[in-house]
């Protein structure tokens with residue numbers, strides 16, 4: 425028997441999970457996605473070739489690993505077909521849960537229409553139809569991957585769904601799909617994806633029984649979790665480690681080591697509260713040096729200081745055994761580095777994350793900066809003040825920092 429290790433985002437996504445998952449995926453027999461959809465994204469370079477991944481787990485770059493897209497994912501057929509075209513011979517290497525819900529082109533149209541109608545209150549979604557696809561699932565009117573195997577019936581059911589919700593679609597200005605075109609599209613999806621659809625729950629159970637090494641690759645981050653994040657400015661899935669259980673069909677007892685990925689500072693893309701956002705030159709420097717542009721939408725990321733209150737909360741929610749501190753080099757050259765140690769809300773100092781994160785004033789502690797950490801591959805090589813920063817993060821978040829990334833290079837990673 426084995427346990428499944430989890431990689432989970434601890435802030436608002438984009439923490440640099442890609443680098444760690446890519447590094448670790450080399451050691452795993454099975455790599456699984458359990459939530460989210462093609463709103464996620466990272467780019468991986470291998471031997472000078474660029475791969476853009478949105479739905480396909482990073483294990484695809486390890487020829488020996490099996491990749492699972494779990495039932496908790498919302499699957500956009502066009503996106504995965506395009507991603508698959510980057511690779512040869514995927515049969516037997518990638519499996520899509522028959523229970524994964526479909527994220528179809530109309531979901532994205534609904535998403536964009538709703539954002540438009542919200543005006544100033546828009547969430548700032550990726551426009552990929554994630555919310556509407558999960559809403560259909562919870563509303564019990566969604567369609568699952570196994571329905572792709574019978575395009576005629578699926579096409580009929582989708583048209584019925586449009587007929588039942590005519591008023592809503594008219595208000596959103598979303599057109600009813602053309603019957604012949606819809607059937608043709610679904611037949612194409614079946615032809616491309618049909619052979620990859622499987623009972624992945626059984627496959628993961630078998631891998632556990634056979635003692636295989638399993639990695640669960642989270643998407644987005646804890647502060648975007650549908651229950652525990654900055655609602656309503658969140659994504660529509662359970663991004664915490666517990667979501668990996670329902671999103672794959674495994675029990676909490678099957679979970680092994682949980683590694684939380686955090687940046688040495690904080691970023692957020694999209695709207696919503698962000699207590700430590702920095703609007704000064706410091707925030708701009710983080711954005712420039714850290715190349716903080718979203719991989720899926722190309723939007724600039726908002727930047728700010730490390731929020732130890734939010735990270736302590738996220739670490740507890742996920743049961744993190746360790747943190748992996750990413751992009752420490754982006755803070756190189758700062759004279760002083762701020763770290764948020766508490767919040768002030770309505771004149772009261774609190775040390776926890778309240779359900780409403782609007783109107784929080786961060787309380788900072790200053791820590792001396794350092795010249796450069798680039799290329800450090802051992803903890804002892806780090807400048808003294810960088811070590812102090814990491815130790816302070818450990819104290820405040822009550823979590824060990826077990827991995828530190830000191831440059832984008834795979835090898836510039838300290839494992840403690």
Ligand code: IMP
Nearest residue numbers: 437463464548549550554658659693694
């Ligand atoms: P949605 O997931 O497209 O519905 O977007 C909801 C919120 O989550 C928006 O603020 C997005 O910017 C954010 N979001 C979704 N996916 C990601 C991601 O992969 N990285 C960072 N933010 C994301």
